[in-house]
Amino acid sequence: MKFVENLLDNVKPIFDKGGKLEKLYPMYDALETFAFVPDHTTKKGAHIRDSIDMKRTMFLVIVALIPCLLFGIYNTGYQHYLALQEEASFIDMVLFGLWKALPLIIVSYGVGLGVEFIFCIIKGHSIQEGFLVSGMLIPLIMPMDVPLWMVAIATAFAVLIAKEVFGGTGMNILNVALTARAFLFFAYPTMMSGNKVWVNAEGGTVVDGYTGETLLSQAITQGANFYNTAGVQYASVSESFMDSFLGFIPGSIGETSVLAILIGAAILLWTGVASWRIIISGIAGGAVMGLIFNLVGPEVAPENLYLQVPWWHQLVIGGFMFGVVFMATDPVSAAQTEKGKLIYGFLIGIAAMIIRIVNPAYPEGIMLAILFMNVMAPTIDHYVIQGNINKRLKRLKTA
Amino acid sequence: MSTETAVAPEKKEVVKEAVPKEPLFSAKNKKLLTDPLDDDNPITVQVLGICSALAITVQVQQAVVMCLSVLFVMLFGNMIISLMRDVIPSRIRIIVQLVVVASLVILVDQILKAFLPDIAEKLSVFIGLIITNCIIMGRFEAFAMGNKLWPSALDGIGNAIGYAWILVAVAIVREIFGSGAISFPGIGQIKFLPASFYDAGYMNNNLMILPPMALITVGIIIWIQRSKNQKLIEEN
Numbered sequence: 356m357k358f359v360e361n362l363l364d365n366v367k368p369i370f371d372k373g374g375k376l377e378k379l380y381p382m383y384d385a386l387e388t389f390a391f392v393p394d395h396t397t398k399k400g401a402h403i404r405d406s407i408d409m410k411r412t413m414f415l416v417i418v419a420l421i422p423c424l425l426f427g428i429y430n431t432g433y434q435h436y437l438a439l440q441e442e443a444s445f446i447d448m449v450l451f452g453l454w455k456a457l458p459l460i461i462v463s464y465g466v467g468l469g470v471e472f473i474f475c476i477i478k479g480h481s482i483q484e485g486f487l488v489s490g491m492l493i494p495l496i497m498p499m500d501v502p503l504w505m506v507a508i509a510t511a512f513a514v515l516i517a518k519e520v521f522g523g524t525g526m527n528i529l530n531v532a533l534t535a536r537a538f539l540f541f542a543y544p545t546m547m548s549g550n551k552v553w554v555n556a557e558g559g560t561v562v563d564g565y566t567g568e569t570l571l572s573q574a575i576t577q578g579a580n581f582y583n584t585a586g587v588q589y590a591s592v593s594e595s596f597m598d599s600f601l602g603f604i605p606g607s608i609g610e611t612s613v614l615a616i617l618i619g620a621a622i623l624l625w626t627g628v629a630s631w632r633i634i635i636s637g638i639a640g641g642a643v644m645g646l647i648f649n650l651v652g653p654e655v656a657p658e659n660l661y662l663q664v665p666w667w668h669q670l671v672i673g674g675f676m677f678g679v680v681f682m683a684t685d686p687v688s689a690a691q692t693e694k695g696k697l698i699y700g701f702l703i704g705i706a707a708m709i710i711r712i713v714n715p716a717y718p719e720g721i722m723l724a725i726l727f728m729n730v731m732a733p734t735i736d737h738y739v740i741q742g743n744i745n746k747r748l749k750r751l752k753t754a
Numbered sequence: 755m756s757t758e759t760a761v762a763p764e765k766k767e768v769v770k771e772a773v774p775k776e777p778l779f780s781a782k783n784k785k786l787l788t789d790p791l792d793d794d795n796p797i798t799v800q801v802l803g804i805c806s807a808l809a810i811t812v813q814v815q816q817a818v819v820m821c822l823s824v825l826f827v828m829l830f831g832n833m834i835i836s837l838m839r840d841v842i843p844s845r846i847r848i849i850v851q852l853v854v855v856a857s858l859v860i861l862v863d864q865i866l867k868a869f870l871p872d873i874a875e876k877l878s879v880f881i882g883l884i885i886t887n888c889i890i891m892g893r894f895e896a897f898a899m900g901n902k903l904w905p906s907a908l909d910g911i912g913n914a915i916g917y918a919w920i921l922v923a924v925a926i927v928r929e930i931f932g933s934g935a936i937s938f939p940g941i942g943q944i945k946f947l948p949a950s951f952y953d954a955g956y957m958n959n960n961l962m963i964l965p966p967m968a969l970i971t972v973g974i975i976i977w978i979q980r981s982k983n984q985k986l987i988e989e990n
Contacts, residue, residue, distance in 0.1 A: 504955070520973075542960050544960060
């Protein structure tokens, strides 16, 4: 550590004002503050200083994502060998998953940070750490076989159009990682949906009756009668519930295991990084809307079996939980007021279920729901604040 | 959808100035032609006519036909309004302007249907919607109502071309990335990407065909334009 510090101190004059590589100062600054607590002092006004700055906050989110990532890597391999009905050891599965997931992570970080570095150097402001989390989220919400150049384009698009255009980290209206996914979803739908992309079945023949669909798309056609990914009929709904809760189902890399997501959620809530209001109200919104569909479904549209998927099952399939825990709680694009957070989360849950159930063309409703509510968040905040002002004005008048 | 209403002051000025004879392409008249191309572009600076820039820029040929139609309507509309400007009662001027645009647009529509039925079908409702194109009403109100025939004609051409180059630029980007090739009537498709690209796994970007990408493309053009032309940047 001392060595790194000395090294950084030694090269500092080159990057300082007037030095040879003055233009690259943001890069140096990013490395230095990444490794050490910077010696910047507050220049204007009085602020309460906390040891937790943005880099540490972002790092905590990455820590919270690790369970999802690890399980996702394992599940990628597990699904692969399950589809081929081949015997494979735990190590084989993990290696296969790593082989699929690592390139995605590398491309996502490489391209995203590259765009961000270039922008900071042109604009001359210091590099913000916002992308550390987005760069990890992007691979986790991709199918593992999505071509790398698509990930690169989507990441560049998201960083440029969703973030830098609005003024960089902290100014973005939309969640950056979800923008990348939405871009891919609409630009290259064949690589992002359907039944070919979720499980890698190369290098062998798949077993009979194998479909490779996600439970979500099975639910659209079959209602609550999920069949297993390898063609085995589940004995009961609760059996498939267990698998989807633990995550042994096909899907994007990080989204399948609700258990891993809940571990991440616990870390986020314990450290206070994410807002419990958004998570709780988001889940509540999804549950309420699912329940409403369950109740009215058999009467309004008995032919649509999807309406009859039990609400508690809707919560664990697809990316619902992942979105609510990691995407909706993005402190920049979410609502800022406490009451606003409750409304924002609740509406995300409701919108996700409506999009998912009413329009089967968009099975992943949570993505569009969160992006939509990102746009609405400032409006929610505005009315919450106005409501508070009105309440206090009234109190003033009566007193 | 805003139309500018700045008639009265301009009208007086021009009447006074009109006494000495001006050369046809004086510096002032040239400015009428060149200003809308960059400094006063109807789409990127005044943000008018966005609807058609989003709707019909999927294919270059559609965009070109649309631009020619707008050029026609713009030019003759401006000239007609300019000729009639002294007899139009100001209280019903919008209705008169609408009648002029509508008749010109019906003319264009019928000509397209007769001679270019394929493209007319693709453009469908958008030819009719030229009537509501904010640029046209905007120019009638802001310019033709207060200027003589020749400057009005120049202004019409200038604005139509300013509109056209944005539309065609957006359409080129969208068609190359959305369809991989630009198709011209008569010549057929000109492929911009070799087949080996597709073999290597390249795919056409479907989002480019959807309207949101047109909005983003226009946004990027505005971005490039403002970073080159610093005086367009508003202070806030």
